[in-house]
Amino acid sequence: MEFKDKQSIYLQIADYICEQILLGKWPPNERIPSVRDLGGMLEVNPNTIMRTYDFLQNKEIIFNKRGIGYSVSEDAQQRILLYKKERFLESELPEVFKTLYLLNITMDEVETLYKQFVVDTFPLNN
């Protein structure tokens, strides 16, 4: 796995796990790799993986059954979308806002462009 420069590793691993779940590679109620196995696979300290698992457990994306290990929650997909949305609104959107403000781009302009983008990119859904 190629790690990006900026974001802390435990969150990057959280993203990786979320992606596996969203792609259906790790289905609901099924076990995910143990802390040790994932650590070995990604060449990362097991304490870092533990931190990722704790984090995802708090978000109720995965759950821990004593003696069995970690599994994907039934409603993991929705919870991941919720978490991703929260993170986008908190950290990425302010950056976009800043650029919009600096370049004097109005909300009307953005709205028009956004609508056009949706039509062009996802024609089947609309």
Add this chain to the structure above:
Amino acid sequence: MIHLDRVTFGYSKKKKLFEDLSLHLESGHIYGLLGTNGAGKSSLLRNMVGLLFPQTGKIHVGGYEPKKRLPAFLQDVFFLPEEIYLPSVTIRKYLEIMAPFYPKFDEAQFENYISQMDLPAGNKLTDMSYGQRKKFLIAFALSTNTKVLIMDEPTNGLDIPSKSQFRKLVSTSLDKNRLILISTHQVRDLDNLIDSIIILENSKILIQHSLDTVAEKLCFGTLASIDYDSRVLYSEPSIKGYKAVFENSDLEESRVDLEYLFNAVLENPERIKQIFSKN
């Protein structure tokens, strides 16, 4: 697990390599020991395993004093030196002679490592390349399952795939009862593998913290400008401005860059100390 209490050491009475050094390391962690060449990393490690003795102060490792070199201490500690000397025997013979010293040595585990590393089991150790010998000794070290595993520059001489393999093996061999301490000046080799860092410089420990704490206190990222920014501890010009280490004032969690951290600590030891002592 490893406790150093006001330890002073030097190769002569007058010239001290480190003075009044205290350090507490716990099991369940992989520590990275960093320092410039000649800072005394290897000497510090050798003090911990009883190969050198402190002039003053106390060292305790797993409840034992290393300098007494008691068998009960030695069977639960493995030290992998930077320069290795191996006898002219086969792997088989080496195991026969050396493994009995370590009661928790696991032969199946060792065989597994050896096959993963593609080492020729029938060859004499002296007929192997330097990198192969180093890999062999790393496999042996991990298989002893000692509570304390100390490795001095273990990735020196390893090729690129072997370095990655090294990280995999070390990561999977950590458990809550084991302490792994690795010294290096090639910090990139240990990226993501260590969870705590110790920087030794000018006869002092400049910092000893978990990387989680480091990420809490310091931010690693790019700044458009570093002028008048008092938070900046270290910076290097880059394409998008300055790659910098700065005080973490927004509670943002960035990825710790060990190389930048090292430079920041060496350049601004006092400020670092101040930042880390704040709650």
